[in-house]
Amino acid sequence: MKKNRSDVSDEQLFNEAVRNLRQAIISQGKSHRRVATRVRFLIRSIMFGLVSSLFFILFLIYLLTHQVRVLTTSLDSISTKTSHLLGSFDGIERNIVQFEASMGVMPNISSAILEMNQNVSSLTANVGAVTQNVGTIKNELQQLNKSLASLSDNTQILEQSVRRINNDMNTVTKPMKRFNDFNPFN
Incomplete structure (x- = not known):
């Protein structure tokens, strides 16, 4: 029941105000405690998520460096094989140039072979005459x-x-x- 202001003395009002203040402070403390618990839970969850993310990122960096090492080794191997391949192509090119130089003599050889063939024919005729x-x-x-x-x-x-x-x-x-x-x- 509500009392009128006149029936209630100042002291009672003061006591009631203190009680209400106390309840408000307790209620506010409980509220702050709940908020603090929630904030602490959120901070712990966020920290756990950040630490997990950090470990995952470190693991990804480790995988990336490992893959980069493997890629570097593969690229070195490819570079070495490419240089060997270029050396082989250079050798093939030198062989083709030598072959072309050798083929330059072929017309002379061909004419010499024709001349030799004519000489052999003439020689055959002469040998036939000698035989006769x-x-x-x-x-x-x-x-x-x-x-x-x-x-x-x-x-x-x-x-x-x-x-x-x-x-x-x-x-x-x-x-x-x-x-x-x-x-x-x-």
């Missing part, structure tokens, strides 16, 4: 051999004739020899 000449010489030598055999036969006949003539001469000259050997003074 050798065949002719062989035939002539065979005829000469026959002639020499015939001459040998004739020479034997002549020798026999000369022996007969020699014998005949010796026979004919024997009386003359005796006559010449005759010495009347002996």
Whole structure:
């Protein structure tokens, strides 16, 4: 029940005001405590989230540095292989240039081969002529051999004739020899 202001004394009013103030302060303290608890919970949650995010970011940085290391190693390997490949291309280019230089001689070689072919054809004709000449010489030598055999036969006949003539001469000259050997003074 509400009391009128006149029925209530100043002291009672003061006590009631103090009581109301006390309740207001307690109520405000409870309210502040609830707010502080909520703020503390929010701050702890935010700090946990930040720490978790920081660890996640550090983990991502670790993964990134690891991937960058792997990428760097791969790029170094690719660079090395590319330099080897460029060296191989340089070698191929040098071989092609040498091949082209060697091919520059091919027209001369081709004309030399044609000339050699003509010379071989000419040589073949000359060898054929030599073979024919050798065949002719062989035939002539065979005829000469026959002639020499015939001459040998004739020479034997002549020798026999000369022996007969020699014998005949010796026979004919024997009386003359005796006559010449005759010495009347002996």
